[in-house]
Amino acid sequence: MSKALEPSPAPWPQSHSRKLNSFARCKYVTRNSQLGDGHFSVVKECVNVYTRERYAMKLVRKKTVAGKMWLIQREVALLRELSARIREVERGHSSSKDLFEGHHHVLQLFDFFETADNIVLVTQLCRHDDLYEKIIEAGSLDIATQVKPYTACLVSALEFLHVNGIIHRDIKAENILFRETTGTEIETPAKDCRYDVQAHDLILGDFGLAVKSDSPDTQRKECVGTISYVAPEIARCHKSDRLPPSEQAKLRAYDSAVDIWALGVLCYFMFTGYMPFDCETDDETWHCIKEGDFYRDEELQNNQDPAVQDFWRFVQLCFSVEPTDRPTAQAMKSHPFIRAYSDDSYLTSQEFPQKEPLRKSHSSASFRSLLPPSKTPTSSTFKFYDIDSHDLLQGNNSDSRNRDLEKVRETLKRTLSMTSLASENNYKTNSTFKLAPPPPNGTLMNGGFCQTPECRSNLTSPGISRNASSSDIPRTASTEIFEAPHLTRQGTLSEKNSSKSLHLMQKGLETAEPQRIKSTARFVLLQGDDEDEEM
Ligand SMILES: Nc1ncnc2c1ncn2[C@@H]1O[C@H](COP(=O)(O)OP(=O)(O)OP(=O)(O)O)[C@@H](O)[C@H]1O
Numbered sequence: 001m002s003k004a005l006e007p008s009p010a011p012w013p014q015s016h017s018r019k020l021n022s023f024a025r026c027k028y029v030t031r032n033s034q035l036g037d038g039h040f041s042v043v044k045e046c047v048n049v050y051t052r053e054r055y056a057m058k059l060v061r062k063k064t065v066a067g068k069m070w071l072i073q074r075e076v077a078l079l080r081e082l083s084a085r086i087r088e089v090e091r092g093h094s095s096s097k098d099l100f101e102g103h104h105h106v107l108q109l110f111d112f113f114e115t116a117d118n119i120v121l122v123t124q125l126c127r128h129d130d131l132y133e134k135i136i137e138a139g140s141l142d143i144a145t146q147v148k149p150y151t152a153c154l155v156s157a158l159e160f161l162h163v164n165g166i167i168h169r170d171i172k173a174e175n176i177l178f179r180e181t182t183g184t185e186i187e188t189p190a191k192d193c194r195y196d197v198q199a200h201d202l203i204l205g206d207f208g209l210a211v212k213s214d215s216p217d218t219q220r221k222e223c224v225g226t227i228s229y230v231a232p233e234i235a236r237c238h239k240s241d242r243l244p245p246s247e248q249a250k251l252r253a254y255d256s257a258v259d260i261w262a263l264g265v266l267c268y269f270m271f272t273g274y275m276p277f278d279c280e281t282d283d284e285t286w287h288c289i290k291e292g293d294f295y296r297d298e299e300l301q302n303n304q305d306p307a308v309q310d311f312w313r314f315v316q317l318c319f320s321v322e323p324t325d326r327p328t329a330q331a332m333k334s335h336p337f338i339r340a341y342s343d344d345s346y347l348t349s350q351e352f353p354q355k356e357p358l359r360k361s362h363s364s365a366s367f368r369s370l371l372p373p374s375k376t377p378t379s380s381t382f383k384f385y386d387i388d389s390h391d392l393l394q395g396n397n398s399d400s401r402n403r404d405l406e407k408v409r410e411t412l413k414r415t416l417s418m419t420s421l422a423s424e425n426n427y428k429t430n431s432t433f434k435l436a437p438p439p440p441n442g443t444l445m446n447g448g449f450c451q452t453p454e455c456r457s458n459l460t461s462p463g464i465s466r467n468a469s470s471s472d473i474p475r476t477a478s479t480e481i482f483e484a485p486h487l488t489r490q491g492t493l494s495e496k497n498s499s500k501s502l503h504l505m506q507k508g509l510e511t512a513e514p515q516r517i518k519s520t521a522r523f524v525l526l527q528g529d530d531e532d533e534e535m
Pocket residue numbers: 035036037038039040041042043056058107123124125126127128130174177205206207208377378379380
């Protein structure tokens with residue numbers, strides 16, 4: 001366990017045992033505006049008043065998670081464990097043979113605490129736009145310079161998670177963030193970089209659904225995730241409580257292979273701009289997932305570009321219906337599709353099962369939904385949560401959809417910034433990566449209980465900059481921040497994400513008007529334990 005995050009001072013959360021007037025002042029100041037929100041949290045930028053380092057602060061409203069506090073505790077526990085492991089790997093690290101090192105690409109937790117209304121996680125700061133937005137804005141990503149390195153990076157992150165006994169269960173474009181860079185790293189990208197160096201900034205976030213791979217079978221039979229991305233073995237758990245006990249007993253607990261399936265979906269989405277299994281109705285989607293029947297565009301399928309052929313072989317492996325047929329993340333590193341991102345000499349020559357040649361999808365394009373998925377707040381209500389497309393359509397009349405569409409078309413642009421396509425073995429010099437150091441222990445809340453952090457409209461006032469080192473902070477600067485005029489209550493959840501039902505022109509696909517907003521809502525089935533809990 002990392003020094004910075006331990007020890008947890010008292011049983012946590014501890015609000016029930018504290019009086020309001022005994023709250024300590026918070027060591028962080030937040031920005032008024034939000035970086036994002038989920039169904040039970042808002043995320044804001046914040047600054048540690050002692051070190052002046054910038055972080056992201058996730059404020060989970062206790063009222064929203066009442067009765068399900070254990071879910072947040074599970075997320076915090078996993079993130080703490082992972083952050084400690086990241087430090088451990090970093091300390092013991094000599095030289096890696098991989099261009100992407102998994103532990104660099106998992107969201108780091110730096111601190112956590114509790115206020116009267118919120119459970120608060122302080123994590124690494126990422127940019128406002130995520131991978132979903134990048135794909136939607138560009139229509140699709142370039143296979144050689146983006147899809148391959150992004151996939152290689154995510155495989156390394158999954159390898160790190162899985163080797164450390166954690167299943168993410170919600171791999172999807174919305175949960176892939178881009179690390180906020182300080183500007184100091186950007187000078188490094190080499191002139192000869194062959195790929196989009198933003199691949200080095202990918203961060204896998206949102207561990208709200210993650211579980212340990214040795215967790216009780218009941219947890220690994222939960223039907224959780226985002227429908228477009230769930231593996232067949234999770235799909236089989238859908239409505240399993242309605243099955244007769246004999247059938248329920250036959251359900252096998254799933255494992256980390258569910259993340260490999262979701263990675264295949266994400267890889268497919270990056271390349272094509274639409275989802276492999278999405279159909280017009282959720283029932284059809286469930287069916288296609290269970291059958292492993294993904295949509296194949298004939299033109300793309302017949303494309304003889306070796307990168308495209310490798311892409312099909314890669315996703316075909318990810319989409320093996322039998323989980324034991326899906327290679328592990330570690331094995332996937334040797335796959336020709338991403339092999340170039342590791343040192344060839346150390347990779348074992350992995351034999352990948354020969355899949356039958358791609359056949360035409362059983363389901364025709366007519367009932368497939370070949371539109372980009374809408375971004376929904378990845379909700380975690382704690383009952384079965386499966387947003388019906390009709391619910392999503394409510395309040396989204398075609399006028400507003402057209403306006404959204406227009407807006408997206410206007411902003412449609414490729415964001416790729418690359419240089420030449422020369423040398424390939426110059427990996428490390430192309431990296432923009434720099435692991436954020438943990439703040440000194442005395443500057444942390446370490447699970448404590450405090451007042452609501454002060455809100456400011458601007459964190460870049462004199463004396464607050466990411467690049468300032470903690471040693472040169474005059475004490476008065478932090479005092480000044482502490483003594484700001486008033487403490488502001490945190491905002492309520494915004495509807496920002498709900499309005500993001502974006503649909504746009506896809507390669508060769510007429511999208512005159514979206515037929516139906518895709519239901520990619522995350523859903524959670526957690527039996528029992530839904531009574532309110534007094535905080
Ligand atoms: N470290 C971060 N830096 C910048 N933005 C972030 C960070 N973490 C989360 N966000 C933004 O906040 C949004 C919500 O975060 P997150 O998904 O972790 O919350 P959540 O409450 O678990 O949401 P849900 O359960 O509905 O998925 C994200 O979609 C992202 O846009």
